[in-house]
Amino acid sequence: xxxxxxxxxxxxxxxxxxxxxxxxxxxxxxxxxxxxxxxxxxxxxxxxxxxxxxxxxxxxxxxxxxxxxxxxxxxxxxxxxxxxxxxxxxxxxxxxxxxxxxxxxxxxxxxxxxxxxxxxxxxxxxxxxxxxxxxxxxxxxxxxxxxxxxxxxxxxxxxxxxxxxxxxxxxxxxxxxxxxxxxxxxxxxxxxxxxxxxxxxxxxxxxxxxxxxxxxxxxxxxxxxxxxxxxxxxxxxxxxxxxxxxxxxxxxxxxxxxxxxxxxxxxxxxxxxxxxxxxxxxxxxxxxxxxx
Amino acid sequence: xxxxxxxxxxxxxxxxxxxxxxxxxxxxxxxxxxxxxxxxxxxxxxxxxxxxxxxxxxxxxxxxxxxxxxxxxxxxxxxxxxxxxxxxxxxxxxxxxxxxxxxxxxxxxxxxxxxxxxxxxxxxxxxxxxxxxxxxxxxxxxxxxxxxxxxxxxxxxxxxxxxxxxxxxxxxxxxxxxxxxxxxxxxxxxxxxxxxxxxxxxxxxxxxxxxxxxxxxxxxxxxxxxxxxxxxxxxxxxxxxxxxxxxxxxxxxxxxxxxxxxxxxxxxxxxxxxxxxxxxxxxxxxxxxxxxxxxxxxxxxxxxxxxx
Numbered sequence: 001x002x003x004x005x006x007x008x009x010x011x012x013x014x015x016x017x018x019x020x021x022x023x024x025x026x027x028x029x030x031x032x033x034x035x036x037x038x039x040x041x042x043x044x045x046x047x048x049x050x051x052x053x054x055x056x057x058x059x060x061x062x063x064x065x066x067x068x069x070x071x072x073x074x075x076x077x078x079x080x081x082x083x084x085x086x087x088x089x090x091x092x093x094x095x096x097x098x099x100x101x102x103x104x105x106x107x108x109x110x111x112x113x114x115x116x117x118x119x120x121x122x123x124x125x126x127x128x129x130x131x132x133x134x135x136x137x138x139x140x141x142x143x144x145x146x147x148x149x150x151x152x153x154x155x156x157x158x159x160x161x162x163x164x165x166x167x168x169x170x171x172x173x174x175x176x177x178x179x180x181x182x183x184x185x186x187x188x189x190x191x192x193x194x195x196x197x198x199x200x201x202x203x204x205x206x207x208x209x210x211x212x213x214x215x216x217x218x219x220x221x222x223x224x225x226x227x228x229x230x231x232x233x234x235x236x237x238x239x240x241x242x243x244x245x246x247x248x249x250x251x252x253x254x255x256x257x258x259x260x261x262x263x264x265x266x267x268x269x270x271x272x273x274x275x276x277x278x279x280x281x282x283x284x285x286x287x288x289x290x291x292x
Numbered sequence: 293x294x295x296x297x298x299x300x301x302x303x304x305x306x307x308x309x310x311x312x313x314x315x316x317x318x319x320x321x322x323x324x325x326x327x328x329x330x331x332x333x334x335x336x337x338x339x340x341x342x343x344x345x346x347x348x349x350x351x352x353x354x355x356x357x358x359x360x361x362x363x364x365x366x367x368x369x370x371x372x373x374x375x376x377x378x379x380x381x382x383x384x385x386x387x388x389x390x391x392x393x394x395x396x397x398x399x400x401x402x403x404x405x406x407x408x409x410x411x412x413x414x415x416x417x418x419x420x421x422x423x424x425x426x427x428x429x430x431x432x433x434x435x436x437x438x439x440x441x442x443x444x445x446x447x448x449x450x451x452x453x454x455x456x457x458x459x460x461x462x463x464x465x466x467x468x469x470x471x472x473x474x475x476x477x478x479x480x481x482x483x484x485x486x487x488x489x490x491x492x493x494x495x496x497x498x499x500x501x502x503x504x505x506x507x508x509x510x511x512x513x514x515x516x517x518x519x520x521x522x523x524x525x526x527x528x529x530x531x532x533x534x535x536x537x538x539x540x541x542x543x544x545x546x547x548x549x550x551x552x553x554x555x556x557x558x559x560x561x562x563x564x565x566x567x568x569x570x571x572x573x574x575x576x577x578x579x580x581x582x583x584x585x586x587x588x589x590x591x592x593x594x595x596x597x598x599x600x
Contacts, residue, residue: 062469088469093462099334100513100522102580106462113459114470116452118520145517145580146462161466173465 015040015168015201016061020070023056029225030056033070036220036229038201040168043192045212046205048222054205057222058171061203062088075168087162087200089172093154097147103157104129104142110161132160136190152183156190163194170194172204176211184211191215209236210257236260302543310429311542314495314556317431318534320443321491322504326530328450328488329505330512330523331481334461340377340482342502343392344489347373347399349498351490352423353406357413361435362423366493367442370486373399378479425557426497428538439491446487449480457481458519495534496557504530507564514571517580533563 014037023031031053038044048054059065061072063086071078074085095101107129112119119125133142138156141149146157155175162170172191176184192215195202206212209219213232220229221236223245228235235241236258241249248263305311332341351369352362373395380391410419431439450457456477460467467474485505492501512525537560544554 064468086469088466090463090465090469094336094464095334095462096336097581098513098578099461100517100519100580101334101458101462102517102519105458105519109455109459109462109466113455113467114472115455118451118454143517143580148581158463158466165470 014038014073015042015075016203017073017076018057018061018070019073021057021060021067021072022069023053023060023065024068025056031060031067032225034222034225034227035070036218036227038169038203038218040201041195041199042217043195043202043212043215044204044218044220045209045216046203046220046222047207047209047212048205049207051224052222053225053227054222055173057227058088058173058203058205061169061171062086085166085168087165087167087170089155089158089162089170089175091174091177092151093146093149093158095145095147097145099145099147101146102143103138103146103149103153104133106146106157107132107138107160107164110164128164132164133157135163135194136160137186150183151178152180152187155179155183155187159187159190159194163198163200167200169201169203172202174205174207176206176208188212188215209260213257300543301539302545305539305542308542310431311538313431313433313436314428314538315535317436317439317491318428318495318538318560319531320436320439321488321495322508322530322534323527324443324446324488325492325501325504326508326512326527327523328446328481328484329507329509329530330519330526331450331457331461332485332505333509333513334458334519335478335481336461337482337485338502338506339389340392341485341489341505343377343396343399344370344373344486345493345498345501345505346396346403348486348489348493348501349403349423350399350406352493352498353403353410353419356410356419356423357406361432361438362427363435363438363442363490363494366490366498367487369399370490371483374482374486375479378475378482423493424497424499425555426493426495426500428495428556429541431494435494439494442487442491446484446491449484453477453480496537496560500557500561503561503564504534507561507568508533511564511568511571514568514575514578517578529567530564533560533567537563 016038018034018036021031021034022029034053034057046054046057056065060067093106108119108125110132111125111128130139130142133139136156136159138153138160141153146154149157159170159172170191175187179187188211191202191204194200203220204212216232218229219232219235220227221241221244226244228240228244236251238249238251241251241260250261250263252259252261329341332338348366348370351365351367353365354369355362355365358365376395377391380394381388407420407423456467456472459470460472460474460477464474488505489501492504496504508526508530509522511529512522515525516522537556540559541554541556544559545552547554
């Protein structure tokens with residue numbers, strides 16, 4: 001690489017650019033022409049239900065899945081095989097409670113887990129691990145075995161694991177699944193703070209848009225392998241989402257939250273600006289009775 | 293003082309060639325099994341280790357028929373079985389017990405055939421006893437040399453892959469994301485496991501080798517929550533069980549009921565189990581599993597109570 005300071009260049013351009021990515025798996029199109037960008041310090045939600053293509057998209061960004069067409073650029077460079085400034089946080093740790101791996105060990109593996117050989121204890125390594133555990137509010141359970149930690153605690157430790165390698169982009173795969181409401185809010189505000197303080201681009205996948213609404217800069221909304229992206233106000237609109245789903249949906253605003261509700265389900269799929277017809281018909285229960 | 297030492301170490305213990313070979317080969321087997329076994333337990337592959345032990349019976353029996361030292365058979369068939377398990381999918385968390393079970397069944401079927409042939413051609417059950425329960429007191433210097441080579445290979449694999457294996461045990465996805473070739477490192481770990489099992493099969497027997505693989509590691513992780521220290525403790529515990537077992541077996545020549553000595557395999561495994569039970573008793577709450585605060589504590593006043 002010729003660039004002397006890639007981080008500096010990224011400050012002006014996009015940290016992540018997904019450019020027309022399509023993925024075909026076993027004859028089925030799992031992703032169709034997905035395109036969006038994330039800048040440094042931006043917090044982006046990747047919203048969609050099961051099977052919408054969120055995980056496949058994250059795998060493409062991570063370099064674990066080759067796109068059929070299109071490409072992913074990270075800080076301007078095409079995605080290579082090796083991880084380049086990308087931190088990843090999976091949903092949970094797969095260790096039983098009695099396994100001898102402490103929170104601080106997992107964070108330490110964030111520094112040098114990919115290296116060969118046995119690590120030598122070092123003061124600076126330990127200081128860095130302690131600092132990271134502090135930054136994510138995990139100092140209290142630094143010496144606990146990771147398998148004994150709750151879902152929210154595991155998330156904090158894995159975020160520290162990802163952050164310690166100083167990524168420019170942080171990817172989180174459904175971090176809020178299986179969390180109670182309080183842990184959910186704590187993790188979201190922690191991520192928002194990290195994103196702003198460290199200028200890291202955060203892409204977080206979730207089923208539910210509402211927990212992310214207060215902190216989200218941009219949203220990538222996915223349905224059936226297609227994606228719509230922009231600010232929340234731009235994307236979470238009945239017309240946009242109806243086009244995305246290929247099925248009528250309503251967007252209801254309620255005390256600063258949004259509800260995305262499907263249409264009745266028996267009307268034919270409709271195109272853009274065609275929803276007036278449905279809106280007239282839907283509230284009338286008699287019409288539904290007549291059509292039987 | 294001297295008489296006490298003489299009572300513990302019966303005359304001739306340190307000068308006997310079989311005993312020295314037993315201490316040497318048994319020590320190597322214990323070290324390798326203790327160290328590799330920690331990763332077997334961490335990666336949740338105890339059943340695969342158990343299956344490798346069963347399958348190594350096939351290799352031992354085949355070597356006996358071919359007239360070579362059983363160690364070659366233990367290791368050769370073990371590594372082949374490890375490769376087969378990897379191909380069928382032992383590294384996937386889902387469905388891997390199935391892969392292991394299929395390979396294990398095939399191996400044990402062949403073992404039954406080979407042991408039968410061995411018994412009918414020699415009209416003795418010598419092969420069966422040697423293969424199943426080990427032959428620590430009849431190890432030749434040449435066999436010990438081969439064992440040393442296997443030990444170095446197994447320990448080398450684990451030493452080089454220490455951190456990637458540790459990370460992969462916490463989450464294969466995390467390891468993938470850091471650019472670690474998870475499949476290849478996992479396959480090499482299986483090879484190390486097969487070699488560890490082959491060494492233990494030689495010393496305390498194929499069917500008992502899992503005890504040295506899993507027992508010391510399970511005991512060590514009761515005593516510490518640090519991964520590095522677990523590996524070291526596991527090795528020490530395995531070594532202690534083996535050496536004390538050899539010593540007791542040597543002394544047991546004068547023990548009741550038969551006055552013909554107790555089998556060393558039994559003594560080693562009994563010590564492994566004894567150490568494990570002692571650890572459970574001495575450390576009821578292993579470090580790192582109980583914290584000063586109560587994680588499940590509810591807020592001081594629930595909204596419903598506050599409103600009432």
